[in-house]
Amino acid sequence: MTQPVTKVLVIGYVWPEPRSSAASGHVMQILETFLQQGWDITFSSPAGPGEHKADLSALGIREVSIELNNSSFDVFISELAPDIVLFDQFMMEEQFGWRVEKHCPEALRVLETSDLQSLRHARHQRLKDRLKANSDQDDFSELFAPALREEFELMADTDLAKREIAALYRCDLNLMISEVEIDLLVEQFGLPRQLLHWCPLMIDLPGAPPAAFTDRAHFVSIGNFRHAPNWDAVLWMKSIVWPLIRQQLPQAQLHIYGAYTPPKATALHNAAQGFHVMNWAEDALQVMSAARVCLAPLRFGAGIKGKLVDAMLCGTPSVTTPIGAEGMHAGQPWPGAVALSATELANQAVRLYQDETQWQASQLAANTLLGERYQRAVHGQALIEKLRDCQLNLPTLRANNFIGSMLRHHAHKSTQYMAQWIEAKNRNTSPT
Known part of the structure; x- marks a missing residue:
């Protein structure tokens, strides 16, 4: 029947x-x-x-x-x-x-x-309280491991x-x-x-090998601007994280993509500083595949992060915080780096951008993680x-x-x- x-x-x-x-x-x-x-x-x-x-x-x-x-x-x-x-x-x-x-x-x-x-809203409030109580914009470790x-x-x-x-x-x-x-x-x-x-x-595991280290350039960050954690991450990158990276890599470029780009985001664009606000990406995976390192310095949030799964799919090492990596790797090696402060985020991003051996190791870790945790x-x-x-x-x-x-x-x-x-x-x- x-x-x-x-x-x-x-x-x-x-x-x-x-x-x-x-x-x-x-x-x-x-x-x-x-x-x-x-x-x-x-x-x-x-x-x-x-x-x-x-x-x-x-x-x-x-x-x-x-x-x-x-x-x-x-x-x-x-x-x-x-x-x-x-x-x-x-x-x-x-x-x-x-x-x-x-x-x-x-x-x-x-x-x-x-x-x-x-949870996301409560963490946002905790960040606001921390910023009011302490002007230090570098170390947010007390927010990341409660x-x-x-x-x-x-x-x-x-x-x-x-x-x-x-x-x-x-x-x-x-x-x-x-x-x-x-x-x-x-x-x-x-x-x-x-x-x-x-x-x-x-996700379905990628069939073709990802682009190689030498075929990639620039840093990338992707996220809907209407999502408060993404907007906060952009502001932290603009004011603190990106200047620290540029001190070590004066010619570096960061390309930031996001749907529904508001005027306040467009106003942050500064080509002279290598800080490029690019609006919406027609094909996020294509953009991610062309970049050498993905930046996701999230100071609050919840759930797991699609942009970081996309980075794994594209073989793009990512640098994020414990908030970004939360619930995503279950103790497995992170395919990039997890950092607690702006200084550490910048240092790890520069290291991955320059060190091909570490970069390739992160790419292999991404393949392992996708296979173990995210198969459709x-x-x-x-x-x-x-x-x-x-x-x-x-x-x-x-x-x-x-x-x-x-x-x-x-x-x-x-x-x-x-x-x-x-x-x-x-x-x-x-x-x-």
């Missing part, structure tokens, strides 16, 4: 732009994994299309625009009757979770987190953490990109480990198996998650009434 095709509804905070952000790239990897199973996929979002939106329809994925606080979604999801609903970012679970539960109670509810936003308990204490009283972690509890399964974040949630926040599934960036075939299969297991055992899974049931009861009622009030208000104030 032919098995019915699994129907998946994805509710996205934005439409995917895989060439603009790693988060969108991860969503596309998940969608491609579903397509390989022959699943029927509908992607919906209340957002407008961005400048670099992926053409999902060309892949056979149905695209549907939806509205916030509008009962038209109830009709839409009732007619679609999905087997799995994937919320892309916890805000979408807040907005639509109660409607999904009401109209498709048997659908498996999955949250794709990309990173823990509450114990999980310190991270918990930093997050626990924030509204964002309470909202985000409540959404994790309300879902049947949560896709986590970082093992560090899984440990934080389980060991400090007390989430059941069975609610969390490790799903890192999923491995993680794609594990994701499908986990989803099927959750579907088969859904009643037991939900019975064992009383906290999630309790949170859905209270939070969804309040969200439902607020949404209905907003819809009624909009109806009464709309022109006739």
